[in-house]
Amino acid sequence: MVRAIVGANWGDEGKGKITDMLAKESDIIIRFQGGSNAGHTIINHYGKFALHLLPSGVFYEHTTSIIGNGVALNIPYLMKELDSLVERGVPKPRILVSDRAQLLMPYHVLFDTYEEARLAGKSFGSTKSGIAPFYSDKYAKIGIQVSELFDEDVIKEKISRICETKNVLLEHLYHKPLLVPEELLETCHQYRDMIAPYVCDVSAYLHEALKEGKTILLEGQLGSLKDTDHGIYPMVTSSSTLAAYGAIGAGIPPYEIKDIITVVKAYSSAVGAGEFVSEIFGDEADELRRRGGDGGEFGATTGRPRRMGWFDAVATRYGCRIQGATEVAFTVLDVLGYLDEIPVCIGYEIDGQVTRDFPATVKLKKAKPVYTVLPGWKCDIRGIKSYEELPENCRKYIEFVEKEIGVPITMVSNGPGRDDIIMR
Numbered sequence: 001m002v003r004a005i006v007g008a009n010w011g012d013e014g015k016g017k018i019t020d021m022l023a024k025e026s027d028i029i030i031r032f033q034g035g036s037n038a039g040h041t042i043i044n045h046y047g048k049f050a051l052h053l054l055p056s057g058v059f060y061e062h063t064t065s066i067i068g069n070g071v072a073l074n075i076p077y078l079m080k081e082l083d084s085l086v087e088r089g090v091p092k093p094r095i096l097v098s099d100r101a102q103l104l105m106p107y108h109v110l111f112d113t114y115e116e117a118r119l120a121g122k123s124f125g126s127t128k129s130g131i132a133p134f135y136s137d138k139y140a141k142i143g144i145q146v147s148e149l150f151d152e153d154v155i156k157e158k159i160s161r162i163c164e165t166k167n168v169l170l171e172h173l174y175h176k177p178l179l180v181p182e183e184l185l186e187t188c189h190q191y192r193d194m195i196a197p198y199v200c201d202v203s204a205y206l207h208e209a210l211k212e213g214k215t216i217l218l219e220g221q222l223g224s225l226k227d228t229d230h231g232i233y234p235m236v237t238s239s240s241t242l243a244a245y246g247a248i249g250a251g252i253p254p255y256e257i258k259d260i261i262t263v264v265k266a267y268s269s270a271v272g273a274g275e276f277v278s279e280i281f282g283d284e285a286d287e288l289r290r291r292g293g294d295g296g297e298f299g300a301t302t303g304r305p306r307r308m309g310w311f312d313a314v315a316t317r318y319g320c321r322i323q324g325a326t327e328v329a330f331t332v333l334d335v336l337g338y339l340d341e342i343p344v345c346i347g348y349e350i351d352g353q354v355t356r357d358f359p360a361t362v363k364l365k366k367a368k369p370v371y372t373v374l375p376g377w378k379c380d381i382r383g384i385k386s387y388e389e390l391p392e393n394c395r396k397y398i399e400f401v402e403k404e405i406g407v408p409i410t411m412v413s414n415g416p417g418r419d420d421i422i423m424r
Contacts, residue, residue, distance in 0.1 A: 002216045002252065003259040004243035005329075007223025008319030008405075010270035011241075012297070012306060013263040014331035014413060016040025019056035019219050021418055022261070027214040028064045028206070029057030032249030033239040034221035035072030035104055037129035041293070043416050046090050053078045055219050058085060058093035065093050066202055069100035070239065070249020072134045073146065075191045077104075097195060098202035098251070102143040106187065107166060107179055108133040114174040126272075135238035137162075146199055149192035159184045203251030210256060218246035218257070224319035225274075232361050235274025243323050262325035264316055264405065266333040266397075268309035269297050275364040278309035278345040285309075292335050293416070310371070312345045313404035318358035320407045329411040330398060334420075339376040342397060345369040346404060374400060382415040387424050 005022060007013040020042045023029050036052035043049075044059055051058070053074065055065040067073060078097075086092050108130030115133070116126050126132065137143040142162050148154045159181050167178045209216065220241055225231045227241045239245070243262075247254040267288060270276050280288070285308040289297040297306040320328065336342055347354045347370035350363055354370055377391035384390055390398075390412075402409045412422040 001213070001258055002210075002218065002246075002256045003261060004218040004220065004246045004257050005261045005263065006218075006220035006241065006243045006246075006323050008262045008264045008316050008323060008325065008328070009223045009268060009312075010225045010274075010276070011038055011222035012269050012271060012293075013223055013265045014293075014329075015220065015263045016042045016051065016056045017331070017413065017416065017418065018261065018263055018329045018411070019217065020044060020059060021421065022217055023055075023057030023060055023063055025215060026057060026063060026217040028066060028209055029055040029217045029219055030066040030068050030202075030206075030246075030250045031055045031071050031219050031221070032068040032246045033070040033241065034237060035129060035131050035134065036074050036077045037072075037127040037131045037237070038221050040221075041416075042418075044418050047088060049085070049088075052081060054081050054085075054093070054095075057217065057219075058095075059090060061091050063094070065095050066205075066250070067095070067097045067101055068202060068250040069098040069102075070245065071098075071101050072104040072131055072239070073097065073101045074104040074130075075195050079194050095198050096200040096202060096205065097146060097198040099145070099147040099199050100202070100251070101146050102134070102138050103146065103149075103188075103191060104130050104134045105144065105184075107184075108137070110176070111166075111169075111174075114176060118174065132238045144188070146195060149188055149195070155188050156185060159188070206250060206252050210252065216252075216256075218243065218250055220246065223263075224322050225270075225315060227322070230322045232274045232364060234361075235272065260324050260326045261329055261411075262320050262323045262327070262407065263329045263331060264320070264401075264409075265331055266311060266336055266401075267292070268312050268315075269306040270309075271304055271306050275361060275367070276307055276309055277315070277348055277364065277367045278312040278369045279307055280309050287338075288335070291338060292332060310343045310345055310369075311401060312369070313401065314345060314348055314356060314358050316401075317356070317405045320405050325407045327410040328402075328405065328407045329413065330401065330409045331413040333394070333398070333412055334380065334382050334414040336397075337377060337380050340378065341373045342376050343371040343373050344400065344404070346372050372400075382420060384414060385422060387412070387422050390422070
């Protein structure tokens with residue numbers, strides 16, 4: 001049985017908590033795309049953690065955590081993350097890394113930083129983690145696959161090809177120091193030694209696991225609207241954030257994915273640049289940001305203040321549709337308890353026409369939000385365990401959202417802890 005857990009919005013929907021919860025009943029948890037550019041915050045009896053590369057199932061001793069072939073693998077970062085868990089009293093998790101995953105190299109981070117600086121005011125709001133240069137190299141076929149680290153002739157030849165193209169850019173476009181092949185080779189040797197104990201033919205491993213009836217959880221990073229193809233291009237990430245890509249990024253057949261749990265936030269937030277129709281500003285945004293998430297709405301990777309907005313039913317309905325959502329986990333609902341009234345964006349006005357469909361970016365730039373205002377519930381809902389006990393206006397808000405997005409809301413999160421969840 002394979003389930004996917006993915007985001008419907010711009011990322012930061014609270015997937016880490018839901019994954020941590022569902023990992024309890026899973027045997028294998030797989031990260032299938034992205035890199036250390038976005039984090040999942042998890043709070044449990046070990047403490048509060050921000051995971052970036054490790055799957056959110058690493059806190060259970062019965063699970064195997066896998067870095068799939070679709071991930072941008074930053075090896076020193078992964079090792080540091082593993083060590084930091086063990087240092088804080090978490091039993092060392094069982095980790096496997098796909099031999100087909102590709103390496104995020106130090107020069108990817110440099111190129112990311114140089115390019116954002118070169119673009120200046122027209123930059124993409126990158127986290128400067130090297131993600132776009134990494135995926136560019138992967139598709140230009142000058143990326144380094146984990147398996148290649150273990151063949152000296154292959155890796156030497158690959159490095160000389162990399163240096164040829166990169167050094168032209170470094171010299172003539174960025175005016176920065178050149179890459180030295182001998183130093184890169186030494187880095188690759190170090191990476192090989194670090195990763196050797198974890199390398200595995202993940203697709204073959206999962207093929208056997210499926211035959212044995214194991215429960216597998218695919219963990220996505222970011223959300224629908226940051227997907228390379230279906231998101232707010234070009235202000236997107238450089239990998240596919242959709243559940244469908246989970247099959248490719250992990251190496252399993254697509255028909256094995258039976259359940260797609262799409263995480264939806266009770267209001268909107270986004271990190272980085274890009275179109276954001278229901279965005280709010282000033283004191284209204286500051287208040288929501290301060291109360292939001294656990295300790296406020298600031299990026300788990302960058303610490304940047306997130307952009308805030310009201311719930312966007314147009315974007316979320318679209319986000320759920322392209323994920324193929326079978327059920328929705330509705331998060332951070334408790335945060336809205338301070339409001340007398342809660343606006344919900346139910347349509348976009350574009351060139352005088354109101355639409356309920358989420359358009360491509362060129363039209364999105366012109367969109368103005370059309371709001372319906374719902375009454376607030378004006379109390380703290382943390383600690384409530386059953387749906388019936390929620391205040392009436394709170395239930396009405398959930399049911400309004402459910403009707404708008406057209407997918408059953410099966411879980412409602414009303415606090416940051418592992419057990420702050422209401423099953424419907």
